[in-house]
Amino acid sequence: TSGKVIGSVHQTPMNVWGCCQDPQKNNDDWFPEKMAEIIGRTEKWCDIMSLGPPDGKFMTEFKGAIEKLAERSKTAEDTIIVRLLTGNIVGMPTNCSAVLKALTKDVPQDAKIQVWVGAWRKGFSWNHAKLIAVDGVYLHTGGHNLWDHHYLKCNPVHDLSIELEGSVARDGHRFANLHWEFIERNQRTCIGSCVDMMPDAMPTALKTRVTVSEFPKGVANTFPPMFSKKKVAKTANYSRRNSTLEKTGVVDKGVPMITIGRLGTIVYKHRSADDAIIA
Secondary structure (H helix, E strand, O other), rough: OEEEEEEOOOEOOOOOOOOOOOOOOOOOOOOHHHHHHHOOOOEEEEEEEEEEOOHHHHHHHHEEEEHHHHHHHHHHOEEEEEEEEEEEEOEEEHHHHHHHHHHHHOOOOOOEEEEEEEEEOOOOOOOOOOOOEOOOEEEEEEEOOOOOHHHHHHOOOOEEEEEEEHHHHHHHHHHHHHHHHHHHHHOOOHHHHHHHOOOOOOOOOOOOEEEEEEEOOOOOOOOOOOOHHEEEEEEEHHHHHHHHHHHHHHOOOOOOOOOOOOHHHOOOOOOOOHHHHHH
16 A cells, blocks of 8 residues: 655654653643544544543543534535444453443434444453544554543653555555454354443453444444445545546655554464564
8 A cells, every 4th residue: 555644753742852850731732632633534434443442631632523523414415434443451341332422422413423432352352553544545543542641641651653644544444344343243143242231341251342332322323334445435535636636647645555453363363464564
């Protein structure tokens, strides 16, 4: 695939190297704001993946971004799709229903937007990817989790992420598809159906645990649709590259890129990403 890097590497904490003091208050609030700005570009499809759900400033900004999409949906031709997926860590299960409720608290039930929050684990393997993919055009990925206390408060964790643009973003959506397919496949089993009736926050000793919640309840399907290129082909974000081709005969594809994402125990040989790097 291919893409181009947008701006500088996103580093937090910012502007502190060489100092012996903690960053100033609100020093890195720009970071969740930037993530929300990327989410807010969505015209049709947004995938968000992280180890755990957003909290604090991250939740506030993500909630605002989804409300922005709900407002945009009033004039949208198609329903806007948002899929947020996290890991389901042993002893720390993601309460998908509570996260979804917080994100959509102020979104009208009749808005043309559907949101899913899901989580999975299999043995001691769970999602650890961190990405935001929008309309097959924009991609934000790296090491940052969505945790206010760890990244925005005193003694913050140092981490890096990067913003990309181009067809590389489609691979982010396709990677998310594989995780959502695993969730659907396992929740449709007899055991999965029983676990679905349990509270999301209740720990279980089961080797595999998947959960998913949808908004609006009774309107959206239990499981989200799968991404494909044709589903975003009508968006202005996606078609902008084609219009550039028509006007100039050239599309700036950036540089060749190889995308590699780990699937853990979703696949039998769970080191396939390492094999891809060696290949």
